[in-house]
Structure formats: structure tokens, C-alpha cells
Amino acid sequence: MRTALVLLFLLALAAVPGSLLPQRPLNPTKTDNYLATHGSWGRFLDHLGMFDVFGSAWFAAIYLLLFVSLVGCLVPRIRVHARAMMAKPLRAPKNLDRLPESGRFESGDSPSAYADAARGVLGRRWRVMRREEPGGVITLSAEKGYSRETGNLIFHIGLLTALILIAVGRLYSYQGSVIVQQGQGFCNTVTSYDSWRPGRLAAEGKIGPAPFCMDSLNRFSADYLDDGAPSKFAADITYSLGLDGAPRHHVLTVNHPLRLEGDRLYLIGHGFAPQITVHMPDGSVRRDQASFIPSDPTTLLSEGAFAEQSKPDANQDIGIEGFFAPTPRVTASGVITSAAPRVSDPVLGIFVYQGTVNPNGQPQSVYSLNKAKLHRIGTGNLAIGQTLRMANGVTVRFDGWVPWVSMQVSHDPTQGYLLIAAVAMVAGLIGSLGIRRRRLWLRLTPGAVLAEAPGPTAGAPPAGVIDFDSPTVVSVGGLARSDSGNFTTEFAALLERLRDAATVVEPGLLGAGAGKE
Amino acid sequence: MTVVDSGLAHLSDGLFTTAIATYALAMASYTAEYAFGRRGRVAVTSAVEEPARVLVGASGPVADHDDGFGRPGGYMTPGGQKREPEPAGQRSSANRFGRFAVALTGLGALIHTASLAIRGIAVDRVPWGNMYEFSALVGLIAVLAFLGALARAPQIRYLGVFVMLPVILVMFLAGTVLYAKAEPLVPALQSYWLAIHVSAAASAEGILMTSAVITMLFLIRQRYDVQSKEPGRRIKFPVSLGARLPAPATLDKVAYRTVAFAFPIYTFGVIAGAIWAEAAWGRYWGWDPKETWAFIAWVVYAAYLHARATAGWKGRAAAWINLLGFGAMTFNFFVVNIVISGLHSYAGLN
Numbered sequence: 102m103r104t105a106l107v108l109l110f111l112l113a114l115a116a117v118p119g120s121l122l123p124q125r126p127l128n129p130t131k132t133d134n135y136l137a138t139h140g141s142w143g144r145f146l147d148h149l150g151m152f153d154v155f156g157s158a159w160f161a162a163i164y165l166l167l168f169v170s171l172v173g174c175l176v177p178r179i180r181v182h183a184r185a186m187m188a189k190p191l192r193a194p195k196n197l198d199r200l201p202e203s204g205r206f207e208s209g210d211s212p213s214a215y216a217d218a219a220r221g222v223l224g225r226r227w228r229v230m231r232r233e234e235p236g237g238v239i240t241l242s243a244e245k246g247y248s249r250e251t252g253n254l255i256f257h258i259g260l261l262t263a264l265i266l267i268a269v270g271r272l273y274s275y276q277g278s279v280i281v282q283q284g285q286g287f288c289n290t291v292t293s294y295d296s297w298r299p300g301r302l303a304a305e306g307k308i309g310p311a312p313f314c315m316d317s318l319n320r321f322s323a324d325y326l327d328d329g330a331p332s333k334f335a336a337d338i339t340y341s342l343g344l345d346g347a348p349r350h351h352v353l354t355v356n357h358p359l360r361l362e363g364d365r366l367y368l369i370g371h372g373f374a375p376q377i378t379v380h381m382p383d384g385s386v387r388r389d390q391a392s393f394i395p396s397d398p399t400t401l402l403s404e405g406a407f408a409e410q411s412k413p414d415a416n417q418d419i420g421i422e423g424f425f426a427p428t429p430r431v432t433a434s435g436v437i438t439s440a441a442p443r444v445s446d447p448v449l450g451i452f453v454y455q456g457t458v459n460p461n462g463q464p465q466s467v468y469s470l471n472k473a474k475l476h477r478i479g480t481g482n483l484a485i486g487q488t489l490r491m492a493n494g495v496t497v498r499f500d501g502w503v504p505w506v507s508m509q510v511s512h513d514p515t516q517g518y519l520l521i522a523a524v525a526m527v528a529g530l531i532g533s534l535g536i537r538r539r540r541l542w543l544r545l546t547p548g549a550v551l552a553e554a555p556g557p558t559a560g561a562p563p564a565g566v567i568d569f570d571s572p573t574v575v576s577v578g579g580l581a582r583s584d585s586g587n588f589t590t591e592f593a594a595l596l597e598r599l600r601d602a603a604t605v606v607e608p609g610l611l612g613a614g615a616g617k618e
Numbered sequence: 619m620t621v622v623d624s625g626l627a628h629l630s631d632g633l634f635t636t637a638i639a640t641y642a643l644a645m646a647s648y649t650a651e652y653a654f655g656r657r658g659r660v661a662v663t664s665a666v667e668e669p670a671r672v673l674v675g676a677s678g679p680v681a682d683h684d685d686g687f688g689r690p691g692g693y694m695t696p697g698g699q700k701r702e703p704e705p706a707g708q709r710s711s712a713n714r715f716g717r718f719a720v721a722l723t724g725l726g727a728l729i730h731t732a733s734l735a736i737r738g739i740a741v742d743r744v745p746w747g748n749m750y751e752f753s754a755l756v757g758l759i760a761v762l763a764f765l766g767a768l769a770r771a772p773q774i775r776y777l778g779v780f781v782m783l784p785v786i787l788v789m790f791l792a793g794t795v796l797y798a799k800a801e802p803l804v805p806a807l808q809s810y811w812l813a814i815h816v817s818a819a820a821s822a823e824g825i826l827m828t829s830a831v832i833t834m835l836f837l838i839r840q841r842y843d844v845q846s847k848e849p850g851r852r853i854k855f856p857v858s859l860g861a862r863l864p865a866p867a868t869l870d871k872v873a874y875r876t877v878a879f880a881f882p883i884y885t886f887g888v889i890a891g892a893i894w895a896e897a898a899w900g901r902y903w904g905w906d907p908k909e910t911w912a913f914i915a916w917v918v919y920a921a922y923l924h925a926r927a928t929a930g931w932k933g934r935a936a937a938w939i940n941l942l943g944f945g946a947m948t949f950n951f952f953v954v955n956i957v958i959s960g961l962h963s964y965a966g967l968n
Contacts, residue, residue, distance in 0.1 A: 120910035534878040
């Protein structure tokens with residue numbers, strides 16, 4: 102237990118940096134920024150794995166140790182518990198008065214008759230063992246609450262199973278996310294995702310038992326309240342299962358994923374894709390739309406870029422970087438920003454560049470420009486329908502916009518089983534913390550006289566003579582083997598019921614040593 | 619589109635303030651009972667000194683004397699001296715204050731419940747969608763937990779001041795710093811899991827808050843026992859509070875039982891959160907800061923439960939672990955919601 106305690110502390114402590122430092126798997130951009138601003142300290146932390154705490158070797162080491170300690174603890178406990186389930190309740194201690202709870206009373210019944218009555222009082226929840234001691238004394242040993250340990254074991258086995266299932270799930274799961282503009286679609290193949298995070302053993306090419314295609318995002322709608330707070334997001338989609346499945350219709354909303362066989366499709370986020378028409382330096386006309394990424398999650402002020410390539414090495418490419426303000430507002434400093442996420446007379450602010458948009462031929466971000474070989478030729482803020490004209494005849498017209506949504510496809514074969522393990526954990530926990538483990542002993546001594554002070558011989562028959570006609574002395578002792586519940590009041594109630602089951606002894610007969618009638 | 623009934627929302631705010639005021643009066647009354655009563659000073663010893671026959675054991679918590687246990691006359695102190703009973707006038711005025719305090723607490727809880735219910739009606743959803751509403755709910759559950767405990771063990775009444783103090787503090791924070799006006803839910807929160815996950819979390823936190831209070835009293839009482847044995851030592855506040863507190867063993871047991879009651883609820887709350895996360899964010903667990911701190915608090919409380927069964931960790935060490943767990947939970951509520959950005963950013967404070 103001490104080992105488990107130390108490991109639990111280590112686990113809690115180890116998780117702390119995971120919440121205070123940016124984590125690479127969750128937020129790579131933030132991590133890079135942190136590294137850039139913190140120099141060698143940042144690199145030192147990175148070396149320790151502080152930016153991927155939950156994937157680091159030391160975090161894994163702690164929970165593996167905990168896992169081993171858990172197994173090492175559980176195996177013997179299961180064995181002990183199995184034996185305890187078979188075992189008979191312990192023999193009554195010599196002196197029941199010394200137990201934390203005890204009491205005594207008299208019964209007019211014979212020990213054997215009262216033993217039967219007491220059994221009836223205890224009922225089926227108590228496991229009762231009847232023993233005989235010399236001198237006609239009968240003891241009852243009773244025990245209950247065995248399922249407390251059962252619950253405890255179920256909880257820990259559930260925990261172990263859950264840990265195994267999580268690990269297996271991590272190996273075989275995958276997550277892919279993709280930005281889909283209204284009117285477009287995608288298929289569940291690795292290449293169509295913008296970001297793809299497979300588990301180590303997730304199938305590479307063919308993913309999911311039934312490949313599916315989200316054929317088209319027919320319409321995305323976002324409803325807002327008057328103060329700009331969002332009230333409803335809904336994506337109207339057409340999808341088909343398999344390669345030749347019939348198209349089906351579905352409305353995807355937040356909190357309600359589309360659950361397909363083995364895969365789940367989620368609506369994660371949304372944004373705007375402005376549409377423009379560009380008159381290129383070479384006289385050609387380009388129409389384009391590009392997804393802009395929200396830089397402010399509450400007002401959805403978004404940023405993005407267009408790259409219009411012309412003939413290679415002609416220096417006649419057009420690059421446009423800009424922002425999209427859905428509800429524009431001019432700040433005090435004259436800069437346009439967005440006041441609300443709802444689209445109302447949106448403004449597209451652009452910086453237009455000419456030159457070579459892709460100077461090194463490498464793939465690059467579609468949300469920003471590599472301006473190494475670009476020079477700015479104009480800038481302006483456009484409302485829908487407005488055109489920005491540059492000196493060299495290049496024009497950019499803001500035609501309108503379409504919404505885009507980011508969708509995520511998740512696959513995890515073990516999560517259904519994990520839920521079962523979690524339910525077992527809660528059930529086990531309730532049993533383990535709620536069930537009351539109790540021990541109770543009764544010693545039924547014939548012929549003793551209650552008036553005698555309880556001394557060291559209390560509970561034992563007076564030496565020599567046994568008067569079977571005098572009332573039976575019932576001494577009861579109880580022990581709480583778990584802290585749950587209030588054993589003092591429980592014992593008092595139980596003692597009351599045991600007393601009620603006894604035949605009342607006539608006061609006049611008490612101490613006279615006379616038999617009952 | 620849901621429309622907020624601003625009249626009802628206003629009424630709810632008014633009731634909320636009234637509830638705080640009522641609780642404050644109740645607290646003043648509990649304080650008067652605590653100050654005038656002589657309970658506890660004796661109770662301390664009763665669990666230890668009284669023979670086991672008397673049915674006031676370790677867990678009829680703070681039981682002493684005249685609560686129907688029929689022990690007339692003086693009481694035994696640890697030194698074995700007889701203590702004279704206090705004048706009857708003082709005792710009954712303390713009793714009157716106590717009864718009045720409970721009545722006020724009940725009234726406050728009614729107003730408090732009405733405030734939450736009316737807010738729920740005003741916005742047409744469960745009334746725990748932001749930090750203000752959540753804190754109000756946690757406060758209500760702590761009060762209800764105390765009233766429930768009171769029904770089973772009336773002797774603990776004089777400890778009401780220690781429960782009301784944090785409740786009023788939480789509600790004051792809720793009404794000032796955390797206040798958010800009545801609004802419908804953002805789409806991310808529009809799920810029936812909000813009712814399940816958040817109510818489980820609020821219940822667990824309300825009960826664990828009570829446990830933390832009892833644990834602090836335990837530590838005070840224990841320090842008091844140590845200091846009162848040193849001859850000539852002047853015992854300063856807050857250790858001096860220990861004079862009237864129940865026996866350490868009693869406080870320790872009650873603290874354990876509250877955790878044992880809340881821990882499965884908390885576990886269920888975390889699991890319900892994971893189920894909701896699976897439906898909302900595409901994964902059941904993603905080490906979001908809120909999830910991470912929920913995990914930390916869970917592990918610390920698990921450590922507490924283990925510590926209480928481990929030799930050398932029982933008592934003081936376990937008590938500190940309990941407080942550490944409560945610290946992690948409080949951090950998760952205030953710091954993670956307000957300072958650290960994550961997926962659980964529903965504070966409604968912008």
C-alpha cells in the first residue's frame with residue numbers, strides 16, 4: 102500500500118506540468134512559441150519531455166510501475182479473499198466486554214433456544230457459525246460485509262482492465278481532421294486529411310472496416326443570439342458508406358456525431374472561405390476561394406492567404422494575404438477588426454503581392470505566404486462586390502464567401518469495452534466504500550447471574566455448578582472492520598433487536614436462582 | 619432561438635442575494651451558539667472517557683451531555699475533574715440561537731433553491747452552465763449536505779458556523795467575481811450530459827468541501843490537544859477553537875465518511891465527462907487542462923483513501939492529503955477555468 106501511495110503521488114505530480122506547459126500533441130503552435138521565447142530553458146524542458154508529458158518515458162514509467170504494483174497487490178488479495186469467502190467466522194474472543202461495542206442482557210430461553218432466536222434476528226446477511234464451549238456455553242460468531250472486499254477487487258480489476266484497454270485503443274485508434282468548404286466533400290482515406298494521427302498499429306492504407314465518403318457539405322448554418330453568442334451550428338451533409346453505397350442525408354451538429362460502423366464523424370469547428378476574382382499581370386482571370394483560419398475564437402476574425410501561380414519564373418504570380426471580418430468594426434486606431442462572429446456586411450482586408458509565391462518549390466502553409474520573393478503592390482479593405490485596382494493593372498475583386506467546417510473522423514475499437522470497465526469501476530467503488538464490514542459475537546452462558554459484577558470471569562460460567570433453570574446471560578460484542586457507517590448506532594439497534602428476541606425474565610426471579618415457570 | 623426571460627432572471631438574482639443574507643444571519647446565529655454554548659469542551663472527552671456502554675461512540679459525533687443521553691450533573695474532563703454544569707440561562711440561550719440558526723439555514727436553502735430553479739426557468743435549461751451558476755449549486759449542495767447530516771446527528775449543530783463560512787465565501791465570489799448574466803447555452807453545452815456530468819461534479823465538490831472543512835477542524839483539534847498538554851502555553855487563535863471541537867477520532871471518521879461518499883460520485887462525474895467528451899470532441903480523454911486536474915484531484919483523493927488504511931499515514935498525514943485533494947479541485951475550478959485556456963472555457967467571464 103505504501104508503494105501504491107508513493108506512486109499515486111508521483112502520478113499526480115507528474116501530471117501537473119502537462120497542464121501548465123503547452124503540450125505538443127494538443128497545441129504544436131503554442132509549444133513552438135514557448136520554445137522560441139524561452140531559449141535554453143525551453144530546450145532543457147523539451148529535453149525532459151515536458152512538452153509531451155503524457156507521452157513521455159517517465160510518465161509511462163510511473164504508470165507502468167503503478168500497474169505492476171497493482172497486479173502484485175491484487176493477486177495475493179484475490180487469493181486471500183477467496184479463502185476468506187470460504188472460511189468460517191472467527192471463534193469468539195474470551196472477553197466480549199473488551200470489544201469496541203458490547204452489551205449484555207438476560208434471556209429466559211435456554212442457550213440453545215436463544216441461539217436459534219438470535220440466528221433469526223440476524224437474518225441472511227450475516228454468516229453465522231455456532232460453536233460450543235465447555236459448561237454448556239454456546240457462542241455464535243457472525244460476520245457480514247464480505248462483498249466490500251469483492252467491490253474493492255472489482256474496482257481494481259476494472260481499473261487494470263481500463264488501463265489495458267486504453268493502451269490497446271491507443272495502438273489501433275486513429276483521428277483524421279479535414280477542412281471542408283461548403284459544396285465540397287472528402288473520403289475516409291489517409292491522403293484526404295489535413296491532419297492524420299494514427300495509433301502505432303492503425304492500418305496504413307485502408308482505414309476503418311467500412312470506408313465512407315462525405316460526398317458533400319450541402320449547407321452549413323450558424324445561428325447567433327442578438328449579443329453574438331452562438332446558439333446553434335448545423336452541417337447538412339450527404340454521405341455514403343462503402344465505395345458504391347447509396348447516398349444518405351444527415352444533419353451533423355455539435356455533441357451529436359454521426360456514428361458509422363467503427364468510425365465517428367464530428368463537427369468540430371467552422372470558419373469562412375472568402376471568394377475573389379483576380380486579374381493577373383499576364384491578363385488571365387482567376388477565381389479562387391480559400392479557407393481563412395479564425396484568429397479570434399469569439400469574434401471569428403479570420404486570417405488566410407491566396408496564392409495564384411502564373412508561368413514559372415516569370416515573376417508574375419500574385420500572392421494575397423488578408424483577414425476576413427464577419428462583422429467589421431473600425432477601432433480607434435483605424436484598424437478594422439471583427440465585433441461578432443455573425444456575418445453582416447463582411448470586410449476582406451488584403452495585402453497584394455507580386456513575384457514568386459513558391460520560391461523553393463517546397464510544400465508550404467496554405468494560410469500564409471512565403472514572402473521571400475514577393476513585393477507588395479497594393480493594400481485595401483473590400484466589401485462584397487468591391488474591387489482593388491493596382492498600378493500595374495492587377496485587380497482583386499471580393500466576390501463573396503462560403504462557410505467551411507472542420508470535421509474529424511475518429512476510430513477507437515476499444516472504447517465500448519472501456520465503458521464496461523468504467524461502469525465496473527464505479528460499481529466496485531460503491532461496494533468497496535459503502536458496504537459495511539462487521540463482526541459480531543454472542544456468548545450464551547447458562548445459569549450465570551446478571552447481578553454479579555462483570556469481572557475477569559464474566560462470560561464464563563461460574564465454576565462448578567451450572568443452574569440450567571436460571572436465565573441465560575447473553576453477552577454480545579461487535580467490531581467494525583470498516584469505517585463506513587456508524588457502527589455505534591448500528592450496534593445499538595442490533596442489540597435492541599437481539600434483546601427483543603429474548604424471553605423476558607421476571608424481575609422477581611432475578612438473582613433468586615429459581616427456575617422459570 | 620431561446621429567449622431569456624429577463625424578469626425571471628432578475629428575480630433569481632434578487633433571491634440569490636437574499637439567500638446570501640439569510641445564510642449570513644444563520645452564520646451569526648451559529649457563532650452565537652458556538653460562543654455561548656459549552657458544548658464540545660466536554661464532548662471532546664466523551665468519546666474517549668465514557669465507557670462504551672453509553673451509546674455515544676466515536677461517531678455519534680460530538681455528543682455530549684444533555685442531548686437526550688441523560689447524564690445529569692457535571693462532566694468529566696480529561697484530567698478526571700468534575701466540571702460544574704453551566705448556568706441554565708446561558709445554555710438555553712445558546713440552544714435558542716442554535717435553533718434559530720437552523721431555521722435560517724433551512725429558509726436560506728429554500729430561497730437559494732428557488733433562485734437556481736427560477737434561473738433555470740428563465741433560460742430554459744439546467745441552471746449550471748457557467749461558473750456563477752456552478753458555484754451557486756456547489757454552495758447549495760454543501761448546505762443541503764449539512765442539513766442532511768444535522769437530521770441524523772443533531773449534536774453537530776454548533777459546528778454550523780464552519781460550514782456556513784465557506785458557503786458564504788463561495789456564494790459571495792459567485793455573485794461578484796464570477797457573476798454571468800442569464801444566457802442560453804452555447805452549442806457545445808447543449809447536451810443532456812450537462813445535467814449529468816456537471817451535477818455529479820457539483821455534488822462531489824460540495825460534499826468534498828464539507829470534508830475539507832471537517833479535516834481542518836481535525837487538524838486544529840489535534841494541535842490543540844498537543845498544545846494544551848504543554849504547561850503554561852498560551853493557545854492562540856485558530857488553535858484555541860479546538861477547545862470546543864469534537865474528539866479528533868470523531869472528526870477524522872466523519873471526514874473519511876464524507877470522502878467515501880463523494881469519491882464514487884466524483885468518479886462517476888469524471889466518467890460521465892469522458893462519455894460527453896467522446897460525443898463532443900471526438901475522444902474520451904485528451905489531457906485538456908481541466909481533464910488533467912480532474913485526474914490529479916482524483917488520484918490525490920485515491921491516495922487519501924489508501925493513506926487512511928496505511929500504517930504511518932493515518933491521522934495527520936491523511937488529513938493533509940485530503941486538503942491537498944481539495945486544493946487540486948479548487949485549483950481546477952478557479953485557476954484552470956479562468957487562467958488556463960482549454961476546452962472547458964465556459965466560465966462566461968469575458
